[in-house]
Amino acid sequence: MSDELIRPHLAPWLPLGEKATCCEPNALLRARGLSLRYGSTVAFEDVTLDVNAGCITALVGPSGCGKTSFLNCINRLTDLIPGASVDGELQLGDIDLLDPRLDVMALRRRVGMVFQKPNPFPLSIRRNLSLPLKEHGMRSRSRRADATERALRDVGLWDEVKDRLESPALALSGGQQQRLCIARALVLEPEVLLMDEPCSALDPLASDVVEDLIVGLRGRVTVLIVTHNLAQARRIADWAALFWKQDDAGRLIEHGAVQQIFEAPTEDLTAAYVCGRSG
Amino acid sequence: MWFRLRPSSWFDPAWRWRVLSAPHDAVAHLAMWSASLAVTGVFVWILIDVLSHGASHLSLELLTAAPADAGRQGGIAPILVSTVLILAVCMAVAMPLGLCSAVLLSEFSRSTSGYGRFVRRSLDVLAGLPSIVFGLFGYAFFCHALGLGFSILSGGLTLACMVLPVLIRSVEAALQAVPDDIQTASAALGLSKTTTIRSLLLPAAAPGIAVGLILGIGRALAETAALLFTSGYVVRMPGSLFDSGRALSVHIYDLAMNVPGGDGMAYASALVLLGLLLGMNALATTLVQRWQKSKGLVFG
Amino acid sequence: MNATTRLDRRLESFLRMNAAVAGSITIGIVAYLLLESLPALHAVGPLRFLTDPSWNPVHGAYNVVPMVVGTLVVTVGAVLLAAPLAVASAVFGRFYVRGALSKLQRRVLETLAGVPSVVYGLWGLMVLVPALARIGPPGQSVLAGVLVLALMILPTIALVSDTALGAVPEIHLRGAAAAGLSRWAIVRSIALPTARSGILTGILLGTGRALGETMAVVMVTGNVAQIPDGVFAPVRTLTANIALEMAYATDAHRSALFVSGLVLALLTIGLVAVVDRIAQSTGQDGGRTGVV
Numbered sequence: 001m002s003d004e005l006i007r008p009h010l011a012p013w014l015p016l017g018e019k020a021t022c023c024e025p026n027a028l029l030r031a032r033g034l035s036l037r038y039g040s041t042v043a044f045e046d047v048t049l050d051v052n053a054g055c056i057t058a059l060v061g062p063s064g065c066g067k068t069s070f071l072n073c074i075n076r077l078t079d080l081i082p083g084a085s086v087d088g089e090l091q092l093g094d095i096d097l098l099d100p101r102l103d104v105m106a107l108r109r110r111v112g113m114v115f116q117k118p119n120p121f122p123l124s125i126r127r128n129l130s131l132p133l134k135e136h137g138m139r140s141r142s143r144r145a146d147a148t149e150r151a152l153r154d155v156g157l158w159d160e161v162k163d164r165l166e167s168p169a170l171a172l173s174g175g176q177q178q179r180l181c182i183a184r185a186l187v188l189e190p191e192v193l194l195m196d197e198p199c200s201a202l203d204p205l206a207s208d209v210v211e212d213l214i215v216g217l218r219g220r221v222t223v224l225i226v227t228h229n230l231a232q233a234r235r236i237a238d239w240a241a242l243f244w245k246q247d248d249a250g251r252l253i254e255h256g257a258v259q260q261i262f263e264a265p266t267e268d269l270t271a272a273y274v275c276g277r278s279g
Numbered sequence: 280m281w282f283r284l285r286p287s288s289w290f291d292p293a294w295r296w297r298v299l300s301a302p303h304d305a306v307a308h309l310a311m312w313s314a315s316l317a318v319t320g321v322f323v324w325i326l327i328d329v330l331s332h333g334a335s336h337l338s339l340e341l342l343t344a345a346p347a348d349a350g351r352q353g354g355i356a357p358i359l360v361s362t363v364l365i366l367a368v369c370m371a372v373a374m375p376l377g378l379c380s381a382v383l384l385s386e387f388s389r390s391t392s393g394y395g396r397f398v399r400r401s402l403d404v405l406a407g408l409p410s411i412v413f414g415l416f417g418y419a420f421f422c423h424a425l426g427l428g429f430s431i432l433s434g435g436l437t438l439a440c441m442v443l444p445v446l447i448r449s450v451e452a453a454l455q456a457v458p459d460d461i462q463t464a465s466a467a468l469g470l471s472k473t474t475t476i477r478s479l480l481l482p483a484a485a486p487g488i489a490v491g492l493i494l495g496i497g498r499a500l501a502e503t504a505a506l507l508f509t510s511g512y513v514v515r516m517p518g519s520l521f522d523s524g525r526a527l528s529v530h531i532y533d534l535a536m537n538v539p540g541g542d543g544m545a546y547a548s549a550l551v552l553l554g555l556l557l558g559m560n561a562l563a564t565t566l567v568q569r570w571q572k573s574k575g576l577v578f579g
Numbered sequence: 580m581n582a583t584t585r586l587d588r589r590l591e592s593f594l595r596m597n598a599a600v601a602g603s604i605t606i607g608i609v610a611y612l613l614l615e616s617l618p619a620l621h622a623v624g625p626l627r628f629l630t631d632p633s634w635n636p637v638h639g640a641y642n643v644v645p646m647v648v649g650t651l652v653v654t655v656g657a658v659l660l661a662a663p664l665a666v667a668s669a670v671f672g673r674f675y676v677r678g679a680l681s682k683l684q685r686r687v688l689e690t691l692a693g694v695p696s697v698v699y700g701l702w703g704l705m706v707l708v709p710a711l712a713r714i715g716p717p718g719q720s721v722l723a724g725v726l727v728l729a730l731m732i733l734p735t736i737a738l739v740s741d742t743a744l745g746a747v748p749e750i751h752l753r754g755a756a757a758a759g760l761s762r763w764a765i766v767r768s769i770a771l772p773t774a775r776s777g778i779l780t781g782i783l784l785g786t787g788r789a790l791g792e793t794m795a796v797v798m799v800t801g802n803v804a805q806i807p808d809g810v811f812a813p814v815r816t817l818t819a820n821i822a823l824e825m826a827y828a829t830d831a832h833r834s835a836l837f838v839s840g841l842v843l844a845l846l847t848i849g850l851v852a853v854v855d856r857i858a859q860s861t862g863q864d865g866g867r868t869g870v871v
Contacts, residue, residue: 075467077463077466077467080463080466104469105469105470105471105583105584106469107469108466108467108468108469109469112467112468113467115460115463115464115467117460119458119460119461119463119464120464121461121464121465121479122461122479122482122483123478123479123482131470131474131478132468132469132470135468135469135470135471135474136469181464184464184468185467185468188468188469303761303763303764304761304762304763304764306763307762307763307766307767308675308762308763310667311667311670311671311675312671312675314663314664314667314668314671315667315668315671315672315684317664318664318668318733319687321730322687322691322730324706325698325699325702325730328702328705328706329698329701329702332705375597376597376600376601377601379593379594379597379598380594380597380598380601380602382594383591383594383595383597383598384598387591387594387595394595394598397602398598398599398601398602400855401601401602401603401604401605401606402601402602402605403851403855404605404847404848404851405604405605405608406851407784407787407847407848407850407851408605408608408791408844408847408848409790409791409792409793409818409843409844409847410791410793411791411793411818411821411822411840411843412608412612412791412840412843412844412847413608414821414822414825415611415612415615415821415825415836415837415840416607416608416611416612418825419611419612419614419615419837420607420611424611440604440608443601443604447601471583471584471586471587472587472590472591473586473587473590476590497693498693500695501693501694501695501696502695503695503696503697503793503794504696504793504794504818504822507822507825507826508825508826528695528697528794531695531697531698531701532697532700532794532797532798535697535700535701535704535705535798536704536797536798542701542705545701546701546705549697549698549701552695552697552698553694553698556693556694556695557690560689560690560693
């Protein structure tokens with residue numbers, strides 16, 4: 001067996017231009033019969049889902065149904081959890097994400113992640129963004145400065161922090177920190193952005209700002225967002241998938257266009273959940 | 280009073296406690312206070328004794344002159360220099376070794392892996408060995424097997440072995456105290472372990488590591504038995520690391536035991552030693568306080 | 580393998596090498612002790628260490644029993660004296676005073692734990708020994724050793740006990756107070772039993788420290804190599820034996836000193852093993868961090 005790692009094709013360093021728009025569904029990420037086990041506990045089982053390029057897909061459902069675990073499979077963060085084992089198929093474009101020979105570092109450049117609790121590095125604002133750039137090979141300082149500015153503009157932080165780029169990132173407010181984390185993920189120009197309840201730790205005003213930001217990414221990045229907030233899903237997402245716990249394992253109950261899920265769900269469970277909450 | 284209770288209530292444990300608790304409580308109270316006061320009293324007695332006998336010899340001459348008249352007069356300058364050199368050798372060796380080991384134990388092995396367990400277990404044993412045993416080892420290994428003889432180098436290397444477990448524990452604790460979400464964010468961005476450790480973990484844990492370093496120095500300063508037959512007894516100002524030199528604690532021992540009438544200088548040296556240790560402690564405490572205040576606002 | 584993984588692998592092997600050096604120091608120490616002990620074990624033989632008429636290596640007598648007895652007497656005496664006082668201090672600091680005073684006590688204990696043994700020895704030699712000499716000459720004696728050692732190990736035991744007492748869940752204490760128990764009753768029936776293994780760990784650590792103490796005992800116990808016949812009799816411990824004679828010992832004599840060093844090392848390793856076993860059975864670290 002060749003020792004060569006399968007390298008995901010690295011997109012060249014171009015500004016986030018237009019990629020596929022959302023009109024026709026065009027599956028970028030494909031999961032078939034995906035299951036995740038932590039030792040003897042099953043996080044989720046038999047998930048088959050297509051995530052369409054350039055669109056915003058919301059994963060909804062109560063806590064503990066495997067939504068976060070599903071995200072962790074996509075950027076192979078499950079490798080860090082001892083005893084985690086993944087079965088099934090998971091493809092990004094034409095690359096098998098579950099292949100053990102996969103170059104995980106390069107994968108994580110193409111797939112970015114934003115966490116529930118903002119976790120900027122205990123460094124300066126500028127360094128938070130330039131460290132990943134430097135690590136992934138951008139040697140030129142001026143190019144790093146340009147990329148930093150672009151990312152900060154994308155998240156609407158540039159005007160707020162342009163005069164204090166050397167100040168500590170942890171001195172920012174919660175909402176600003178989360179936007180910085182999004183900028184940090186975006187600065188690597190990922191194709192896919194995984195977001196795990198990015199607004200749940202923020203106050204409503206900051207939450208609105210982040211939501212607008214996410215909507216603005218439509219067409220440029222494929223967003224997969226886990227959220228408890230059905231109203232939020234309805235507001236910003238194009239596609240939705242409902243997770244639910246059945247037989248001690250998380251399962252995908254239904255998925256489809258957001259309009260269809262909320263107004264004409266095919267499963268009773270979906271109908272009950274959606275109506276109960278949006279009542 | 281208890282004999283007036285009816286038999287059934289006597290056997291009820293709650294009743295028994297209530298009735299007997301009053302006199303017992305008072306006795307216990309008295310016992311606690313007197314124990315603490317007695318203990319505190321003895322320690323205060325020691326402190327006052329050292330202060331009163333040593334203060335009369337405190338002067339600039341003490342710190343700058345060489346010992347005269349077998350140490351009964353003069354100062355302790357060469358001894359201070361030797362002590363500093365021994366500590367420097369000790370830390371120069373123990374710090375890198377300790378840092379690397381702590382990083383490995385904390386970031387690379389799972390704590391149940393065989394290698395990690397072996398290192399941990401042997402460090403636990405190392406931490407408990409008597410200092411005289413380190414002295415014997417230093418004598419056999421550094422002085423004879425490696426041919427370094429009685430020298431500051433031998434003494435420093437022996438102390439490094441002693442201080443290593445303490446150092447590794449402090450550094451490990453400092454690394455564990457760094458919040459986990461830094462690691463998760465770093466992993467999600469595809470940063471290598473090396474970058475994570477070098478640019479994120481170590482700077483964040485730096486104050487804790489500094490505290491560990493200071494505590495290690497304090498431990499090494501207080502050490503005597505391990506130096507008795509490794510670093511030598513000579514009172515001369517050392518010319519190089521291969522010269523033999525006498526540490527401050529050894530000097531106190533010599534003056535007290537072997538030099539009749541040397542107790543005055545012994546007390547003065549003890550005062551200097553205690554002063555140094557208290558200074559270290561104070562430094563460590565202020566560092567810890569500053570670290571906790573500025574937690575998370577480290578510049579990078 | 581790409582550059583990143585290669586770098587990480589290289590870092591890991593570099594770190595492993597360092598940790599290997601750190602981990603092998605213990606083995607090295609035991610190995611060298613054994614190596615240097617072998618000549619005496621061959622030439623003198625283990626039996627003679629117990630049966631020779633006395634300890635007089637210059638004349639070929641290698642009986643270590645007086646020193647072993649000296650070590651045991653002084654250690655056990657110190658632990659018996661220090662343990663109750665230390666636990667009482669810990670209880671006092673946790674349950675009988677509040678806030679700032681309690682923190683002050685802990686801070687003072689931590690400082691005292693760091694005071695060098697020579698300073699205790701100096702005070703013992705200059706103050707305690709003359710005071711004892713007035714009651715029962717010559718002053719340097721078992722009693723002096725016991726008293727000074729007890730002072731030295733008290734902070735260690737007190738600090739570890741304090742940590743253990745602090746780990747008793749507040750709910751239990753509050754529940755007991757709500758049930759009407761007095762303060763002493765709460766301490767006696769709830770706090771102390773719950774913290775039992777931590778306190779035991781502290782006592783064992785103190786024992787280890789007393790066992791291995793050299794300078795203070797050299798200075799106050801008189802260093803006569805004979806079995807003591809009373810608390811005012813001078814005595815010599817194994818540690819003092821090594822410290823005093825190592826400077827001029829040669830050949831078999833020196834090797835015999837290494838034998839006693841090996842015995843000391845094995846005793847402390849045994850103690851550490853016991854402490855570890857206790858920590859394992861209660862699933863904690865044993866509170867050892869930073870207090871050694």
